Amino acid sequence: MTSDRVDADIIVIGLSPAGMMAARNASRGDAKVTVIDRKEEPGIPPHPANTFFRAMIDRAGEEIDERYVIHNLRGARIVAPSGSSVVVESPGYFIDRTMFDKIYAKKLQEEGVDIRMGIEAYNVIRGQNSFTVSTSEGSLSSKIVIISDGINSKMASLLGMRPVKHPQDIAWAMEAEVNADGIGSQDLFEYYVGSIAPGWKSTYSPCGGDRATLGVYVRRNGTDVSSFFDRWVDKFKKDKGISDLEVGERKTGGDPIATIPSQVVTDGVMITGGAAGQSGIGYGMRSGQMCGDVAAEAIKKGNVSADFLSEYKKRWNREFRSEYYLGRLALETLRKMEDDEINSLMETFEDQDISDIKGSPIQKALHTGSIMLKKNPGSILSMRSIFRRK
Template identity: 40%
Template structure:
């Protein structure tokens, strides 16, 4: 088999890359080992601002529950209320919808696993586990944080692979719990390096998750501890003894890993495999990659030089935002629970103007942080400079 563009991984970013390449006129194959299967994902919530920032529209077909905003909760229980509309979604329906659109655009969906993608002439020969070899002018690796294609071909797509956050998330059932109207984020040692989350999913369903950096892949112990903490936190409002765990999902999030080498001859990397965290942002990045790949194929030049506009486009649109996010996360990670409590108490007294785009929200929060706790500024600047 041969094609112009082969996308490895039917992640949101991979589907977007395949669709944009096909719409630009390329012959595209999208390859995934679980193509067509329905399974749960730790990523099932988003804020509207992130979707709008990435040029996407929120569609009702996959929305299960609407939220009014978020509540950030310090280790001592101080809560900061932030209005920011968001959605809890059906990830299986979300993925299926985008796969349907990819097929309508002309993408050929194939079930299989890519093992290697060595250079062969002006393109690459992709070795699969069940389909033989597939020849492609350009290969786009969108296979997630554990993706090996780009690494096997000599690229280091994650600048800080040690800072991938490993997640464990429980789908829970308790009468009325899913009808709450705010996401809740618990920060501090309850989930070292990032956050623990409560996401109401409508009706009686919700998810409880931990996203932990620096403590290995197996974070189930942190999830168990958070579930017990959450029960105590909600015990005044619910009979938490009746809460049942329906299922547990696991995954990795490259929230602080940042992209590094994401382009080579006939090869591109996008989405979580390239350190591009956030579902909406990953979709936007995949769209960029697909458009550039199709243009390179049409020009007859699929060299690194001719694929590099993708790298430049991404860094121009999102690079500063991701570096700011990493710096903020590292600064928070260095703070003891007691210091986080003092910071939260200071911020709770202020009127946080977190409106507009995701970038503006982050900038406004940074200004508020600097005003509330000036001592955090040197660490923030150092982390940003180190990138």
């Protein structure tokens, strides 16, 4: 394409939390923004990611809207294979994901963003001065394309980009709503680690009354994790003494929590959210904000080169790089640990209030290490599992 005339300054592919924030912030920066998404309307069908902690949303500077909150929780219990556990006090929420998406989509429209639902992107074609996005409803053109279409991004692949360093470490997930008397009434999430869900966790998320969700997030064991889910449901019923658990429709997905962002920009293209390995609703939103801010600046300057757009990655690195790398190190250590090693490590923290560990990721890691040395020096040896070839 040789003409400078375009349908929008920026086209965002995917109405994810990261995509919505990228669109909003770019629009606030005076860019003309169009978002396309293949769903017929925001939040339908709902994305399975429906929980978050307030601290993560605080990172994005967003307010909690009670209209989408189904159940308030005070934190999470992390459970070892032995049953020993640690409680981390950190306010969290089980949300109505459809309502969440609808509320933010409406806010986008109020900011002047053009949202077009029921449109699937097929390809992104690079022209001389702009891009053409081929869709199920024809073609759209823009100066910048922001990709936020989720893990294993189809659009990123078509452009020859490799947005994450460790795609093999996506935690493939299966989740279902479950029903039983009072199952949703407790005020703690529960995360079970160890061989029950290798590489990450099994989850129990109460959502009030007689409803909850059960899920598994498994790394390095293929994309079909149904056998792990079945085993988790059986264990949950036994541990909780529930014989009449009703299990609803199973949903599948993935969490890029240990994949690490890599190539998230090239000339005229930016990638954000799950597609870029930026895991979680809150962190994805914050990453999307950075992406949108830089995109708007690029439009103003008339410079959409990879060099200019790389400011987005620089900002992300300053805020999140150490946190994500330490997180990956921790999850790789967990993946390689035997259940008895996890049990020993958990016993170290069983009576320890770790909710008050503050500071940067490095400071938190050092504080945690000092606790281990003080209470159970032998537990440090379990960390050598990171060096195992597994």
